Structure formats: structure tokens, C-alpha cells
Amino acid sequence: xxxxxxxxxxxxxxxxxxxxxxxxxxxxxxxxxxxxxxxxxxxxxxxxxxxxxxxxxxxxxxxxxxxxxxxxxxxxxxxxxxxxxxxxxxxxxxxxxxxxxxxxxxxxxxxxxxxxxxxxxxxxxxxxxxxxxxxxxxxxxxxxxxxxxxxxxxxxxxxxxxxxxxxxxxxxxxxxxxxxxxxxxxxxxxxxxxxxxxxxxxxxxxxxxxxxxxxxxxxxxxxxxxxxxxxxxxxxxxxxxxxxxxxxxxxxxxxxxxxxxxxxxxxxxxxxxxxxxxxxxxxxxxxxxxxxxxxxxxxxxxxxxxxxxxxxxxxxxxxxxxxxxxxxxxxxxxxxxxxxxxxxxxxxxxxxx
Amino acid sequence: xxxxxxxxxxxxxxxxxxxxxxxxxxxxxxxxxxxxxxxxxxxxxxxxxxxxxxxxxxxxxxxxxxxxxxxxxxxxxxxxxxxxxxxxxxxxxxxxxxxxxxxxxxxxxxxxxxxxxxxxxxxxxxxxxxxxxxxxxxxxxxxxxxxxxxxxxxxxxxxxxxxxxxxxxxxxxxxxxxxxxxxxxxxxxxxxxxxxxxxxxxxxxxxxxxxxxxxxxxxxxxxxxxxxxxxxxxxxxxxxxxxxxxxxxxxxxxxxxxxxxxxxx
Numbered sequence: 252x253x254x255x256x257x258x259x260x261x262x263x264x265x266x267x268x269x270x271x272x273x274x275x276x277x278x279x280x281x282x283x284x285x286x287x288x289x290x291x292x293x294x295x296x297x298x299x300x301x302x303x304x305x306x307x308x309x310x311x312x313x314x315x316x317x318x319x320x321x322x323x324x325x326x327x328x329x330x331x332x333x334x335x336x337x338x339x340x341x342x343x344x345x346x347x348x349x350x351x352x353x354x355x356x357x358x359x360x361x362x363x364x365x366x367x368x369x370x371x372x373x374x375x376x377x378x379x380x381x382x383x384x385x386x387x388x389x390x391x392x393x394x395x396x397x398x399x400x401x402x403x404x405x406x407x408x409x410x411x412x413x414x415x416x417x418x419x420x421x422x423x424x425x426x427x428x429x430x431x432x433x434x435x436x437x438x439x440x441x442x443x444x445x446x447x448x449x450x451x452x453x454x455x456x457x458x459x460x461x462x463x464x465x466x467x468x469x470x471x472x473x474x475x476x477x478x479x480x481x482x483x484x485x486x487x488x489x490x491x492x493x494x495x496x497x498x499x500x501x502x503x504x505x506x507x508x509x510x511x512x513x514x515x516x517x518x519x520x521x522x523x524x525x526x527x528x529x530x531x532x533x534x535x536x537x538x539x540x541x542x543x544x545x546x547x548x549x550x551x552x553x554x555x556x557x558x559x560x561x562x563x564x565x566x567x568x569x570x571x572x573x574x575x576x577x578x579x580x581x582x583x584x585x586x587x588x589x590x591x592x593x594x595x596x597x598x599x600x601x602x603x604x
Numbered sequence: 605x606x607x608x609x610x611x612x613x614x615x616x617x618x619x620x621x622x623x624x625x626x627x628x629x630x631x632x633x634x635x636x637x638x639x640x641x642x643x644x645x646x647x648x649x650x651x652x653x654x655x656x657x658x659x660x661x662x663x664x665x666x667x668x669x670x671x672x673x674x675x676x677x678x679x680x681x682x683x684x685x686x687x688x689x690x691x692x693x694x695x696x697x698x699x700x701x702x703x704x705x706x707x708x709x710x711x712x713x714x715x716x717x718x719x720x721x722x723x724x725x726x727x728x729x730x731x732x733x734x735x736x737x738x739x740x741x742x743x744x745x746x747x748x749x750x751x752x753x754x755x756x757x758x759x760x761x762x763x764x765x766x767x768x769x770x771x772x773x774x775x776x777x778x779x780x781x782x783x784x785x786x787x788x789x790x791x792x793x794x795x796x797x798x799x800x801x802x803x804x805x806x807x808x809x810x811x812x813x814x815x816x817x818x819x820x821x822x823x824x825x826x827x828x829x830x831x832x833x834x835x836x837x838x839x840x841x842x843x844x845x846x847x848x849x850x851x852x853x854x855x856x857x858x859x860x861x862x863x864x865x866x867x868x869x
Binding site for chain 1: 608613614615618625638641644645646648649651653654655659661662663666667669670673676677682683687690693694696697700701706716719723724725726727730731734735737738744746755756757758759760761762763764765766767768769770772773774776777781784788789794795796797799800801803804806807808811812814815817818823826862
């Protein structure tokens with residue numbers, strides 16, 4: 252589920268980052284304004300708990316495989332939507348920094364996909380109304396045996412499932428709008444949705460198991476939380492608008508900037524093309540095979556099925572090949588030199604010890 | 605279990621190793637964050653088929669690992685599984701995108717393969733850049749840097765809290781699992797029912813721990829901010845570092861080293 256920097260284009264990445272920054276500011280603002288019993292220590296330590304819980308895998312019944320929880324719905328039921336969002340955000344940032352999950356630029360979308368979709372969309376829509384009702388009923392009946400848990404299991408699983416599916420849907424959209432994959436939308440979506448359906452059910456069952464245990468043996472954790480006091484929405488609406496406009500502007504500027512520069516391969520093709528124009532030779536493309544499915548991305552290169560022995564086409568191929576192979580050669584050289592220096596350093600430190 | 609121990613020691617190692625890795629360069633973490641961000645962003649503005657201009661980024665990142673003393677093998681070990689998703693999505697490109705891009709005497713490299721290699725390379729570059737950032741600065745200085753960059757204080761406090769308590773909770777979890785194993789369950793994997801019991805116990809313990817921490821914080825005058833000594837003021841060296849880095853990034857982006865070299869001859 253973790254998006255990587257490699258799967259995003261610059262405008263998409265920056266829009267995600269700005270949007271996430273906006274959500275984080277709103278969350279911080281709302282938590283400060285609403286005087287619930289939720290406090291920094293509780294949020295922080297529960298964040299660390301989610302981390303620890305993710306370290307231990309459980310086996311998924313029926314299959315041989317194992318999984319770990321994401322923890323969004325669990326945090327949200329303990330803390331409430333916005334505090335849970337902020338806590339999960341901090342967990343995602345630490346994962347990105349300490350365990351190289353995702354990347355620094357992809358953080359924005361990772362926060363929205365995982366923390367936002369679960370804590371801010373799925374939880375308030377499904378789990379929160381249910382928990383509120385549960386809470387009021389719980390106050391009336393106090394004995395352990397009278398606490399039915401079927402509804403809780405059901406709603407937890409549904410919430411986890413929908414949160415993860417929304418996240419998966421966003422991942423699909425982001426990857427496709429970055430132009431990274433050539434997978435068609437439908438197939439990609441179907442694939443992501445079906446995999447995350449399995450993950451979502453696993454997550455739901457595990458979260459429900461924990462919630463039921465707590466509900467049986469220490470219900471006050473789930474029940475003592477006051478209903479969040481809604482602060483007046485005006486002041487942070489401004490904040491949302493600011494961030495939305497910022498995201499659009501920066502994204503737009505970057506996408507214009509990215510598309511106005513030809514890439515290295517195009518550049519090498521262009522260069523040979525200019526040379527050809529000077530020679531006043533007919534315009535022929537580098538491609539010499541019969542591939543028909545040609546390109547909306549580079550419409551300016553028309554493909555003619557020239558024969559392979561054409562001197563021009565091979566000359567052109569050599570230019571681009573020289574570029575690519577030269578670059579790769581330098582890269583390999585750097586890696587080798589680095590490895591040699593690393594080994595020397597190791598030997599030195601071993602000698603010192 | 606070994607996994608847990610390894611994670612604990614790795615997290616512990618970050619702060620101490622950062623001192624001899626990169627703190628000696630005396631560059632403000634805030635400026636490091638900015639430069640890292642711009643570096644990756646400029647890389648992503650290239651098209652996904654552009655492997656030639658992505659390679660200089662890889663070279664710079666590799667040279668930086670030398671500078672801050674992170675072995676390449678460490679990076680490969682850490683990213684073994686994490687790039688699976690990236691690899692998986694990229695792997696479809698050569699299958700689906702067969703538009704030919706380069707022809708070497710009949711041997712054709714398609715756009716799909718180009719984008720495949722570029723995506724994998726980008727994945728490694730971004731992960732390595734993030735590792736250089738954290739391993740050369742240390743986590744706590746990095747949080748102070750974020751504070752300087754106007755990231756909400758509540759989030760920074762969260763980060764510090766989570767980071768501080770990860771080790772505590774992981775050690776507690778290790779105890780629980782040790783005792784489960786010692787009592788002869790004898791399995792490395794736990795079914796959901798058993799798993800949920802000890803995770804929920806850990807949660808209940810954690811909850812009361814958090815309440816105690818909260819009370820003791822209030823008793824010591826906590827008012828919403830964790831106060832830290834901010835030794836790291838923005839110095840002239842930071843400005844120089846930022847300007848030089850931005851010039852290098854600009855060169856990578858606009859003059860594109862390999863194109864530049866080609867033009868010279």
C-alpha cells in the first residue's frame with residue numbers, strides 16, 4: 252500500500268504533499284480547539300503501540316500467509332477521527348524515515364491514502380455513528396454478559412474494508428495520473444481492489460478481535476471518550492481553501508515545467524533529426540520494426556517502416572545508444588568505486604579494532 | 605524474534621551513528637530536508653522514459669553514501685522487500701508498452717523496458733536519499749528541523765513521542781512473546797485469536813502508561829509544547845549549503861550532465 256516516490260510524477264507528488272500538509276494543519280487546529288480528554292501523551296504512545304503491533308504477524312486462517320495490522324480503525328475508535336489521523340500520520344512519517352517505506356515525496360499521498368481514507372472518511376461514516384449508539388446503550392446496561400459484540404465485529408470489518416479499498420483506489424488514480432504504468436485503468440483497479448479486499452478483511456478481523464477483547468475486559472477505554480466538541484468551522488475553512496489553491500497552482504506550474512523539457516532520449520532523437528534536416532534527407536524514424544501501436548505521447552515522431560539496412564536509422568540509433576550506454580557505464584563505475592572504498596574502510600576499521 | 609531485536613538495535617543505533625555520520629558537517633537539518641525534497645522533486649520532473657538524465661541522480665546519491673559512510677550493502681538489504689510493490693507495477697510496462705524506442709542492429713529496446721529501468725532506479729534513488737537524510741542527521745535533530753519548517757508543533761511532538769516509545773513498547777512486546785514461547789506454544793506465527801489477546805493486553809498496559817505519562821507531564825508544567833534547546837540556528841554555512849545544492853540540482857535538471865558533455869564535444 253505504501254506508494255513510492257518512483258511511482259509518482261512531480262506535479263502529482265507535490266499536490267499530494269500540499270494536500271496532506273493542509274489536512275495536518277486542520278487536524279492540529281481541531282485537536283487544539285476541541286477539549287477532549289485526548290492528549291499528546293496518549294496519541295504518541297498509542298502511535299508507538301501501532302508500530303509495535305505491526306511487528307508481530309498473525310496467520311490468516313485458511314491461507315498459509317500472515318499479515319499485520321495497519322491500525323487506522325483501531326486508533327480512530329480509541330482516539331477519535333482527527334487525533335487518530337495525526338497519530339497515524341506520525342507513524343507513516345517514521346516508517347518512511349526509519350524503514351524506507353515509501354519515500355519522502357510520496358509521504359503526502361501515503362498519509363492521505365492510509366491515514367486520511369481510514370480515519371477521516373471510512374471511520375466517521377460507518378464506525379463512529381455505530382460506536383456512539385453503542386456507548387449510549389452501554390451506559391444503560393452494565394454487566395459483561397449483556398454486551399453483544401456481533402455488531403462491533405461486523406462494523407469494524409466493514410470500516411476496515413472500505414478504508415483500505417478507498418486507499419487502493421487512490422493509489423490506482425495516483426499511479427495512473429502520474430503516467431507511470433501502462434496498465435489500463437480497469438485492470439489495474441480490479442487488481443488493486445481484489446487484493447485489498449483480502450487485506451481489508453484480514454485487517455478487519457484482527458482489529459475487531461482487539462476491540463472485542465478491550466470491550467469485554469476494559470470497556471472504559473472505548474467508552475469514556477466524550478463526543479468531540481465541534482468547533483466553529485469558519486477559521487479552518489480558510490486554511491483548506493489556501494492549501495487547495497496552493498496545490499493546484501504549484502501542481503499546474505510543475506506540470507507545465509515538466510512537459511516543456513524534452514527528455515534525454517527525445518533530445519538525442521531530436522539532435523539527429525536536426526542533422527538530417529540539414530542533409531535534406533527524408534524524415535525517417537529510428538524505429539525499424541513493424542510496430543503499429545504508435546504513440547500519443549510522442550506524436551511528432553511518425554513511424555515509417557523503413558528497412559533495417561538504412562544508414563540513417565542505424566546512425567540515429569547509435570546516437571541514442573551512445574547516450575544510454577555511456578550513462579550506464581558511468582553509473583556502474585561509480586558503484587564499483589564505492590564498493591571498493593567501502594571495503595577499504597571496513598578493513599581499516601577492523602585493523603583499528 | 606530476531607527481527608524484533610534487530611529493529612530495536614537499529615532504532616537505537618540511529619541517534620548514536622548519526623553523530624559520526626553526518627552531524628559533524630554542522631548543517632542545519634531544516635536545510636537538509638529542503639535540499640533532499642528539491643533533489644527528489646527535480647528528479648521526478650523528468651519523463652519516466654528518461655533513463656539518461658536519471659542516472660546522474662543515482663551517481664550523486666552513491667557519492668553521498670560514501671560521504672556519510674553508509675555501506676551500499678546496507679541499503680540493498682533494507683530495500684529488499686520494500687521495492688516489491690514498485691517492481692510489481694513496473695514489471696507490467698515491458699509487457700504492455702512495446703513501442704520501440706532504440707534499435708541496435710535489429711535488437712530493439714522498447715519504451716516499456718526504458719520506463720521499467722527508470723522506475724526501479726528512481727525507487728532506489730529516493731529510498732537512498734531518505735536514508736542519507738535520516739542516518740546523517742539523526743531523528744531528533746530532524747524533528748527540530750521540521751519544527752523550523754513550520755510543520756505543526758503537535759505533529760512534531762507526536763513524532764518525538766512515537767520515536768521515544770517505540771523502543772519501550774517493542775521491548776515489552778519482546779517480553780510477551782518470549783513468555784508465550786517459553787510456555788510451549790512453539791510457533792513463530794500466531795493465529796488471530798492468540799495474537800489479539802496479547803496485542804490487546806499490550807494495548808491496555810500502554811493505555812495506562814500513557815495516562816501516567818500525561819499526569820506527570822502536566823505536573824511538570826506541560827502546556828502543549830515540548831520545549832527543546834534549539835541549538836541549531838540557521839547559519840551562514842546553511843545558506844551556502846542550500847545555494848550550492850540548488851545550483852547542483854539546477855545543473856542536473858536544466859543542463860543535464862550527459863547532454864552537457866555531449867554538447868561540449
